[in-house]
Amino acid sequence: VKLSQLGEFGFISRIETGAVVRPGDVVRGIGDDCAVTRGRPGWLRLVTTDLLVERVHFLRGAIHPRQLGAKALAVNLSDIAAMGGIPLDAYVSIAVPTNVPVEELDEIYAGLKLLAAEWDVNLLGGDTTASLADLVVNVALTGEVEEDRVLYRSGARPGDTLFVTGTLGDSRGGLDAILNGRAAESDAARELVRRHHEPRPHLREGRLVAACGLAHAMIDVSDGLSADLPHVCERSRVGVEVFEAQLPLSPELEAYASAHGADAAAFALSGGEDYVLLLAGEERLPAALAGSGTTVVPIGRVVGDGRREFVRRSGDRVPLASSGWDHFRSIP
C-alpha cells in the first residue's frame, strides 16, 4: 500500500488502533484538534503538536525566520483555540542544517517568543539537533479549557448553522502570489502574502464562542474548508450544505483574484492555512457575540442526512469534495 493511496487521514486512523492503554484520564485521544485529558477540578488539559518541514510547509528564502518561528507556534495556538481553550506552555524541537547562521535561528526564536509573550505562553523546553537536509520545527503546546465549555469536532446537530470567524482563501491567495512571482506586485498581493506567513490564531474568538454556550462543535481551518469540514461531519455523524455566496472573502483576495483571473471561491473552499475557526451552532450565535469585536459569519447549515453539498451561486449543488491539503496525496 502506498501512502499516497491511503492518504494522511487513512493513515491516522491506523495509528488510533491500540493507542490508548490507560483510558482513565483520557477524554479525547487522536482525532480532534487537541488531545484532551482530565486536569484540575472543573478543567481539562489540552495538548497539540505540529511539525513544519522545509520545502513542504515553507521555503526558507520566502518566509522571514521571525515569521517562521511565530507561525510554528501560531498553528498550534489555533488548535487550542479550536477547543475553546487557553494556551499554557510550548516545547520546541528544531533540526537545523549546519550551514544555517546562528542569527537566523535567533530570529526564529525571537518570532516565536514574541507571539508566545502576546498570548502569555511559556517556552519551557524542547530539543535542538542537526539536520543534513531540511530545517524542521516541531512545537508541542499545552493548554486548558473548562469542562463545561470545551468544543469538539463532534457535537454538531442537524439544524445548526455553520459559521467561520474570518475570511477564507487569503492564505492560498498569498501562496499563489509567491509561487507566481507576484508577491510584491500590489498592496493586495503583499497583504495576502503577509496573511500566508503570519496567520493570527483565533484564540479570542475561540474563547468567546465557547463561553457563549451556543456552539456545538468547532475545528480550525488548517487544511482547507473542504478538507476540515468532513472531519466535523464524520465525528458528528451529520451532513452539511455550504453556500458559495456566503463564503467571506477579503477585499484583498477579491482584488487579487480579479487582477489575475484566479478563482477566489476555490481558494476559499480548499485553500488551507487560514487558521480561522469553523463552528456549528445556534442561528442566534452572531447576535450573542454582537459588540464583542468578534464576528462569526454564517456559511451553511448542518443537515441530518449524510450529504455534503456545496451550493454554487448558480444554485447548482455539487458534492463538497475533500480537495484540501493532504500531505500524503498532495505531494507527488
Added chain:
Amino acid sequence: VKLSQLGEFGFISRIETGAVVRPGDVVRGIGDDCAVTRGRPGWLRLVTTDLLVERVHFLRGAIHPRQLGAKALAVNLSDIAAMGGIPLDAYVSIAVPTNVPVEELDEIYAGLKLLAAEWDVNLLGGDTTASLADLVVNVALTGEVEEDRVLYRSGARPGDTLFVTGTLGDSRGGLDAILNGRAAESDAARELVRRHHEPRPHLREGRLVAACGLAHAMIDVSDGLSADLPHVCERSRVGVEVFEAQLPLSPELEAYASAHGADAAAFALSGGEDYVLLLAGEERLPAALAGSGTTVVPIGRVVGDGRREFVRRSGDRVPLASSGWDHFRSIP
C-alpha cells in the same frame, strides 16, 4: 557566529532568555531532563521532547523500523526516568518521505506502541506530514512525579558519591560495529548493536532511586558521561572526580574491544546513547537498594571546588573534557 562554534548548549542558553513569561506554575523550564510545572496536589507535571532525524540519529537501512519507533519513545522515557517520574501520554510527530511504504510506518508505530504499552503510556496525538528528504520523528511525552521525590540536575553536594544504573559504552560499541561492518561478526557485536538500537529506559531504577531519598541529583546519560556530567556540575555548582577503574563495562563491550583494539574506556566515557541514569547521592545508596533488583555502581565523587577530573587507571588525573556528542559541533 557559526553554530559549530557556539555548540548545541551555547545555543540552548540563548533560547532560555525571555522564555518564561508566566512564571507562576513553572518549577523548572529549559535546562533539565524535563520541564517541570505544578500538577495535582503533591505532584509535579513533567514534559520532555526529543527529535530523531534520519542520517543524524539513525540510518533507515541499519535500524529496524520497529526498533526506531520504540527508540523514539525510549529516549523520552529516559528523560522522565531521570526526574524519578512516571510517564503518562505521548504525542508523535512524523515527517515521511513519500517513498516510504505504509508497512514501514506501521512497523514504526507498532514498535512505539509496544514500548508504550509496556510502560502504561497512552499515544494520544501527534502530526503526520510529508518530507522531501529525511524521515523525522519527534515524540513529546508527559509524566508526573511526587513533589518530595523529584530529582534535578542541580542538588549534588560535595562529598556525594556518583553512581550509574548500568554499563556504559555499549551503545557506542554497537555503533562502532555498525560503522565498521562488524555488526554480525560475533555474539558480542550483535548484542552491542541490539543495545544501540533498543535502549531500555531506566524508569524502574529512576523510581527506586527517587523513592529511597538518598539521591540529590540525577540526569540520564544520552550524550555521553563526559558531556552529561558537566550539566550536573554546572547546575549544582560543584566539581567531580570520575575513576576509570570504576566505570562499569559489559563483558560484551570488553570482548568486542579486545577483539578489535577499540578503547572501551573511551566508549564508556564519551560514547553516548547508553540511557542509563547518572546520580549523585549518599554513599550508602547501593545498600539501601539491595534486593530491589536495581544495582547502582559508584564511579566517582562530587567535590566542592570546580575541578572536573578523570582519574586514569595509572593514577594520572586529566581534565574531564566534554568530548561527548554535540549536534552542532560533532557534525561537520
